Amino acid sequence: MRTRRQLAALAAALACGLGQAGGAPAAQPPERAPLVTVEDPWVRGTVEGQTGSGAYMRLTSREDAQLVGASSPVAERVEIHEMHTVKDMMTMRRIERLALPAHTPVALDHDYHVMFIGLKHQLVVGESVPMTLHLLDARGRPESVQLRAPVRPLATPVHPAVLPGTAPAAGHGATGTPHG
Numbered sequence: 592m593r594t595r596r597q598l599a600a601l602a603a604a605l606a607c608g609l610g611q612a613g614g615a616p617a618a619q620p621p622e623r624a625p626l627v628t629v630e631d632p633w634v635r636g637t638v639e640g641q642t643g644s645g646a647y648m649r650l651t652s653r654e655d656a657q658l659v660g661a662s663s664p665v666a667e668r669v670e671i672h673e674m675h676t677v678k679d680m681m682t683m684r685r686i687e688r689l690a691l692p693a694h695t696p697v698a699l700d701h702d703y704h705v706m707f708i709g710l711k712h713q714l715v716v717g718e719s720v721p722m723t724l725h726l727l728d729a730r731g732r733p734e735s736v737q738l739r740a741p742v743r744p745l746a747t748p749v750h751p752a753v754l755p756g757t758a759p760a761a762g763h764g765a766t767g768t769p770h771g
Contacts, residue, residue, distance in 0.1 A: 625736060626728055627652045627691060632740035634707070635747060637714045644714055645672075646705035646722065646740055647749055649698050652691040656734075659688045660725040667709030669722065674702050688727075701749040718742045 632648035650658065661669040670685045685706075691697050699705060705722070707714075714720065719739040726734045 624653055626654070626656055626726055626734045627658075627724065627736050629724070629736060629738050630696070632738055633743045633747075634714055634720045634740045635749075636716050636742045636745045637710060638745065639713050641713070642708070642710050644707045644710060645749075646707065646720070647700055648705075648740070649696050649700075650691055650724075651696045652693055652726075654693045655729045656691045656693075657688045657727045658691060658724060659727055661705050661722055662725070663707060663720060663722040665711055665714065665720055666707035667711070668707075670706045670708065672704055672706040674704075691726075693729075704749075714742045716742050716744050 628651050630649040630651070632646060634646045635644045637644050646661075658671060661671065663669050671689055672683050673686050674681060674683045676682070683706075686703075689697070689699075689703060697703075705724075719741050721737070721739050724736045724738070726736065728734055
C-alpha cells in the first residue's frame with residue numbers, strides 16, 4: 592500500500608511540474624556573453640554652441656566582428672571616424688566599418704573614435720552620455736551594445752590606449768569614405 596501512495600504522490604508532483612529536485616523550476620541555459628565588451632568609455636565635454644565631440648573606449652570582441660555604426664540621442668548623427676596625418680595636415684574621415692578581431696582589444700583612442708555630429712546640447716562634465724554601438728558578428732548578424740559614457744573635461748588628453756596585448760585599430764580592416 593505504501594508504494595502505491597508514494598507512486599501516486601510522485602505522479603501528482605510530476606503533473607504539477609514539481610518533480611525536479613527541490614521543486615525548483617528547470618534551469619535556464621546560461622546567458623551568452625555580449626559580442627563586445629567595452630572598457631573605459633568616455634566622451635569629451637564641450638563648450639556652449641559646440642556642435643561636435645568624440646567618444647573614446649577600448650573594445651574586445653568574443654569573436655571576429657565589425658563595428659559598423661553608433662547612435663545616441665545627444666546628437667543628430669553619430670559616426671565612426673578615422674584621423675590621420677598627410678603632409679603635415681591632419682584629416683578626418685568617416686569609416687563604414689572597423690574590424691574587431693576575436694579576443695584582441697581594439698582602442699578607439701584618437702586615430703579611431705566615435706564622432707558626435709550635430710550635438711543637441713552642451714556636454715557637461717559629470718553627465719553620462721547614452722549610446723548604442725552597432726555591430727556585425729562573424730556571420731554578418733547585427734547586434735548592438737548599449738552603454739553610458741561619462742563626460743570628461745574638454746582639455747582631457749587622449750592617450751593612445753595601445754597597451755600590451757592591445758591592437759591599434761589601424762590595419763584592422765577599417766574601410767571608409769572621406770569626411771565631408
